[in-house]
Structure formats: structure tokens, C-alpha cells
Amino acid sequence: MKSIYYTQKRSGFVEDKGLGLIHIYYGEGVGKTTSSVGLAVRAAGRGLRVSFVQFMKSGTSGEVSTFKGIPNIRYRCPGKHPFILSRGPQTVHYKHASEALKYAMEAIEEGTQLLICDEILVTTIFKVLQTDQILKLMQKCKSKKVEFVMTGRYMPPELMELADYVTEFVQKKHPYYSGSKARIGIEY
Numbered sequence: 001m002k003s004i005y006y007t008q009k010r011s012g013f014v015e016d017k018g019l020g021l022i023h024i025y026y027g028e029g030v031g032k033t034t035s036s037v038g039l040a041v042r043a044a045g046r047g048l049r050v051s052f053v054q055f056m057k058s059g060t061s062g063e064v065s066t067f068k069g070i071p072n073i074r075y076r077c078p079g080k081h082p083f084i085l086s087r088g089p090q091t092v093h094y095k096h097a098s099e100a101l102k103y104a105m106e107a108i109e110e111g112t113q114l115l116i117c118d119e120i121l122v123t124t125i126f127k128v129l130q131t132d133q134i135l136k137l138m139q140k141c142k143s144k145k146v147e148f149v150m151t152g153r154y155m156p157p158e159l160m161e162l163a164d165y166v167t168e169f170v171q172k173k174h175p176y177y178s179g180s181k182a183r184i185g186i187e188y
Helices: 032-045 063-068 091-109 131-144
Strands: 022-026 050-054 073-076 114-118 147-152 165-168
Touching: 022 032, 022 131, 032 050, 032 063, 032 073, 032 114, 032 147, 050 091, 063 073, 073 091, 091 114, 091 131, 131 147
Parallel strands: 022 147, 022 165, 050 073, 050 114, 114 147
Antiparallel strands: none
16 A cells, blocks of 8 residues: 555565665765765664775765774775866776775675675766676675665666665755855765
8 A cells, every 4th residue: 555654565575684685875966975874873883894985085074083983884995086077087096996896895705794885886977887896796795695885976777676775866956056165064
């Protein structure tokens, strides 16, 4: 039965699926990283081993210092690089994405229970990673029962098939478009 509260019809039996489901948070709206940070904190609070890997970022966002105070969240980022929109992908961007992907694979092998790959979906826009590399990462997480979260502005359609959660963030209004700079503690 469909209702105003539950907009999709439920099918099947209610069961505990355990870990190993795949989440995609995508779209132009704000909140993708914030949602994944919240999930990381929630999981850590319940004793799960969490790995948070940032792609396409320089490791200077506000959440990084918070992660340092939470023992079972491991944060990894390959480090600083130039803003990709300025001139398109450069060698450093390919290296950064490759290193972050390596961190994600290592986390799976080291027994992480929740893997968050922040902005991994953006790597496909600029082709610094290929969609098939992300599909392999998804399949590895499924086979090892690792809960896996990916964020980014764009979602390659072929990823949706393997995902269990897909949430699109839709932007209706943002102060950037009326001349506001990104604000510390709010946007980063």
C-alpha cells in the first residue's frame, strides 16, 4: 500500500540484510558529503570500523579534524591538488584518483565495515577513473559484505543497477549563484 509518508510500494519479506549494501548520494544539491559524514559518525558510534576516503578534494574540509577524534574512523586523502575545473584534468588529478582508489581497496582488505568514497562519482565526469573501476570496487564491497557509500554530482547509469540505495540531491536555490563565496564551516 502506498501512502503519503511512504511514496514507494514495499515488496517482499522484512529481513535483516546485514552489511554489504551500496549507497549512492548524487546530484547538484548540497548535503552529499554531510550525509556521508553523518553516517560515518553513526556507524562509528555503534562500533563499526569506518574508512572515509576523499577523492577530488585536498583534505582540508572541516570534517577531517572531527574524524581525528573518533578512534574507529580512518580518514584517507591523497592530499592537495589544483582545482580541476580551472584547466581540466592534469597528471596530478589522475595520480590523486588512483591513490584514493588504492586506499579504498586497502580498506576493504583491512576489514573495514563501512567504506565511504566521497566524490568518487566526480572522477567519472573528468575521466580520471573509469566507470568499470568503480563497478569493480562495488562488486568487491558486495562480495566482502562491506557497506559502501559513494558521493558526487553525477551518477553513471550503470552503477544504479548494483546499488541498493540511490538518493538524488536536488538543488532549488543556493547563495553561490547570487554571488556568495563558499563559507568555512558551512560549505567546507
